[in-house]
Amino acid sequence: MKGDFLSQRNLSYCLQSGCLGLERDRVKACMWRKVIVLSGERHVTDLDTANLDYVCAKLSTAERDAAMRQADALARQIYGPRR
Structure with missing residues (x-):
């Protein structure tokens, strides 16, 4: 999972x-979009943030x-504690 930014992006799509x-699983799509943004990868762009906002906006508050x-738990598992 770590270091495979494009696979994460493709999976979320x-x-x-x-x-x-x-x-289709919009909750998991939202989760992966958030993991991408949290990753700190140098390839993360404003488009990733826009995709996160777009996908997650379609969810209920509880789903989001x-x-x-x-996403927070998965990002910690993949990338370690936030610095």
Whole structure:
């Protein structure tokens, strides 16, 4: 997972739109978009932040909160504690 920024981006897109045999799951798409932004990767752009806002805005408050908690936990697992 770590160091494979493009795979994370592609996964989030497929979870958002349903591709490569993955069913749409907007909560997980939102979660992965947040992980991407939290990654600190040099390739993260304003487009990634815009995608995060776009996908997560379609969720209920409870879904968005769950996605953010999951993203924080996953980002810590992948990248370690935030500095």
